[in-house]
Amino acid sequence: MKKSILVAGATGNLGIRICRELIKRRAEVSAIVRPSADPVKVEALTKMDVKVIRVDMNNIDEIAKACKGINTVVSALAGLADVIVDLQKKVVDAAIQAGVPRFIPSDFCTDYNDLVPGENRNFDLRREFKAYLDSTSIKASSVFNGAFADILKYNIPILNLKDRSIGYWGEKADWKLDFTTMDDTAGFAAEVALDDDAPRDLQIASFQISPNMILAEVNKASDQAFEIHQLSSMEDFAASIKKQRADNPAGENELYAKFQQGQYMYSMFTSQNNELANKRYKGLSWTSGSEYIQSFVK
Numbered sequence: 001m002k003k004s005i006l007v008a009g010a011t012g013n014l015g016i017r018i019c020r021e022l023i024k025r026r027a028e029v030s031a032i033v034r035p036s037a038d039p040v041k042v043e044a045l046t047k048m049d050v051k052v053i054r055v056d057m058n059n060i061d062e063i064a065k066a067c068k069g070i071n072t073v074v075s076a077l078a079g080l081a082d083v084i085v086d087l088q089k090k091v092v093d094a095a096i097q098a099g100v101p102r103f104i105p106s107d108f109c110t111d112y113n114d115l116v117p118g119e120n121r122n123f124d125l126r127r128e129f130k131a132y133l134d135s136t137s138i139k140a141s142s143v144f145n146g147a148f149a150d151i152l153k154y155n156i157p158i159l160n161l162k163d164r165s166i167g168y169w170g171e172k173a174d175w176k177l178d179f180t181t182m183d184d185t186a187g188f189a190a191e192v193a194l195d196d197d198a199p200r201d202l203q204i205a206s207f208q209i210s211p212n213m214i215l216a217e218v219n220k221a222s223d224q225a226f227e228i229h230q231l232s233s234m235e236d237f238a239a240s241i242k243k244q245r246a247d248n249p250a251g252e253n254e255l256y257a258k259f260q261q262g263q264y265m266y267s268m269f270t271s272q273n274n275e276l277a278n279k280r281y282k283g284l285s286w287t288s289g290s291e292y293i294q295s296f297v298k
């Protein structure tokens with residue numbers, strides 16, 4: 001029998017990809033969206049054969065009604081505490097009310113389980129929701145994909161295309177960083193949604209690549225040489241992020257505040273996905289670092 005999956009956050013970058021991957025796998029897919037959802041995105045979902053249900057996200061009964069008969073609820077919601085903690089709690093409560101057996105929270109990040117609480121604001125929110133989720137009866141699975149590979153295109157200190165530089169912190173020029181493309185993450189998340197035996201935590205990476213390996217790839221792709229340099233010690237990096245956060249109170253209300261970007265890169269240099277579940281499902285192909293970097297570095 002076809003499985004029925006409900007996606008929250010389906011109008012988002014990752015959410016729509018997860019819907020597409022679920023449809024490819026012949027699942028019945030529905031999406032709860034807020035009444036203000038962009039009609040263009042709603043139409044794109046409808047065209048893919050996703051059943052779009054507009055709900056008042058503050059109304060647990062309305063969400064529960066949409067959850068009736070669903071096997072797994074997948075959350076690809078993005079936001080701060082009002083979304084990652086408060087709204088996801090409402091969605092999980094509604095799923096439980098409707099008898100849904102499984103839930104995938106909107107983690108899709110570095111595996112924060114072994115990281116120090118307080119070091120990364122957005123991970124603290126996920127940790128808070130995880131504590132709630134794990135106290136309920138629903139079976140949860142989280143996907144930890146490191147960073148979306150797209151960030152390599154955004155002139156971050158790790159790879160700055162304008163300065164033609166690669167930066168690293170501490171003595172970590174050979175430290176492997178976990179990157180996964182959004183499409184690879186979505187394909188894997190769809191498999192997890194359909195897999196009743198999926199474990200609690202799954203680490204994945206399209207590619208694991210160190211700053212020195214990035215240097216080799218970009219210099220292969222481009223005629224103009226890139227250079228690599230140490231940015232600072234890890235201790236100085238941590239201190240500068242703390243200062244940046246203290247100096248910018250408004251950033252507390254921004255999802256991707258500058259200090260949060262620093263916290264994310266800090267986590268990438270302190271945590272690694274060592275037990276990859278990439279091979280758990282047959283038929284998935286993973287983008288290589290070389291392929292990805294060659295696709296945009298000139």
Ligand SMILES: NC(=O)c1ccc[n+]([C@@H]2O[C@H](COP(=O)([O-])OP(=O)(O)OC[C@H]3O[C@@H](n4cnc5c(N)ncnc54)[C@H](OP(=O)(O)O)[C@@H]3O)[C@@H](O)[C@H]2O)c1
Nearest residue numbers: 009010011012013014037076077078106108109146147148
């Ligand atoms: N690992 C990484 O490097 C990385 C990078 C980026 C994102 N992520 C994570 O990936 C997940 C998905 O992110 P994304 O980039 O796909 O996000 P996105 O494009 O911003 O989409 C967010 C989704 O959440 C919905 N949403 C937000 N606030 C809502 C609210 N108050 N009520 C109802 N719906 C709400 C949006 O609905 P509307 O369309 O109605 O606004 C949209 O569907 C998140 O967990 C995010 O943190 C990870």
